[in-house]
Amino acid sequence: MPQMPKIIDQTCLRAFLNSFDNVLTDCDGVLWSGDNIIGRANDAVNKLRSLGKKIFYVTNNSTKSRDEYVKKCEKLGFIASKEEIVSSSFVMAQYLKQQGFNKKVYVVGTSGMTAELDNVGIAHTDIGPEPLTVSPFKLPETMELDPEVGAVAVGFDADFSFPKLMRAASHLEDQECLFIATNTDERFPITDSKLVFPGTGSFVRCVETVAERPPLIMGKPSEKMFTVISEKYQLKPSRTLMIGDRCNTDILFGKNCGLHTLVVLTGVTKKEDLEMWSKSSDEEKHRLLADYCLPQLGDLVDLLKTLE
């Protein structure tokens, strides 16, 4: 039977701390939930920084630009600079730049995506609503496609509509047109509500179904997010820790990149999930088991005090 993640306590604290120089941490569900900080996550991250660890904020959320993330971090008491933010929108823009992409991107998403494209000088279509104003069966007669479009990028877009779906799928009918998804998260973690908040993955699957081909995925668990920063900052996987709350993205990302992994139980993954996966005969489930576990990231604060 594969090992359950090791709960960090005083007996293993030093070994844990000595195992990494760099910290990649997911945001929603680890550091904050919506606009609320989770426990003392800010003190924990800032403390790791004061111990000399390099910090990176790694998020699949495509809705904010890196500048907006820095502001959010500061507001909630996390020290952060733009260079430390690795969002799926940023990775998308970096990827297109690396490819020498010189056409226009049809964006199904928000200003978080277009701001990053602007940053690297890549042209894109306007964002915002495109509501249905005629019978859908009249659309093929009236809709004009922008001939300059050479990529479709799908992120979170609450203005998602039938005309947008038709436009995205029609561009993708040209097999030369790139198909990029910021991430495939099924849901946003929200608490204190009976409602389910749909994630980017739902729009991606919708477009993918009509396009009849899969997208290139920028976000976790894809390794692209690590490649972008590891090349720039020479991060060694064996000296890097990934912290996350969603094992099928965060922890799997860590495993895919050869990182150490820490799961916290303040977001999507529950203790029961870990137990279920450790008992499963499916080896894919074992890959979801992190090396370490903490009920919440803020628990590190008191633990680290014992070293002083």
Next chain:
Amino acid sequence: MPQMPKIIDQTCLRAFLNSFDNVLTDCDGVLWSGDNIIGRANDAVNKLRSLGKKIFYVTNNSTKSRDEYVKKCEKLGFIASKEEIVSSSFVMAQYLKQQGFNKKVYVVGTSGMTAELDNVGIAHTDIGPEPLTVSPFKLPETMELDPEVGAVAVGFDADFSFPKLMRAASHLEDQECLFIATNTDERFPITDSKLVFPGTGSFVRCVETVAERPPLIMGKPSEKMFTVISEKYQLKPSRTLMIGDRCNTDILFGKNCGLHTLVVLTGVTKKEDLEMWSKSSDEEKHRLLADYCLPQLGDLVDLLKTLE
């Protein structure tokens, strides 16, 4: 190597005709394309009827009621009665009735679905647009779920929106809530356009992704469509022919139900597809190969004249 579908010609016409008493025919892509009849499909179907064959029009399209289908058939010169129309919306209503369903259906769809629910006296929510009027992140505070809803039914809905998706997924969070899809067709067949017309399958995959559970599928290739009519009219599978243009729905449906199958090349499936599948080492692809093939259904008209 599996056999390619046999092209119907004079040498096999009698054997073909003697092999069935009942005809199930798909509509869009076989009989008509949008509002245009395909070749002489009407004469072919009416001729089969005059030879004593029972005719059923079997369609995954959920947008029209059976009454509307009868009108469309008549307008395009196909003899038809309401009892001969088997649509995915009709099958959905029949299924819920058989289950003794006595709650309300949250409908992501059109009047084609609500008309069939009304027909069997099953309550449903209103259809039509539910646009986003506040920030999506405010929705969890303002959206109220109808407590009487006990099923979510997803069909074609060009008014599909983020609030509707959130509502559907949130109802489905109750594991007792039924999840029904009229069909999973990726696209509507349209011709003379560079645009791709998204099918119901795109909305279904979108909701399924957030709900994190699969729907019960009413349409082809699910056997439910045959069960509904075969029980009522005592149709023998071995004496029934399925005609279709889309092999992964129509022909697979025929195979799943043990029917004879005829593919026409006036819709989704092309001759090259058939050749590719016959050469494939994947046995699932072989199941897409129909028993018979015709370039278009109207070709039967001249063939049948040779018998007179």
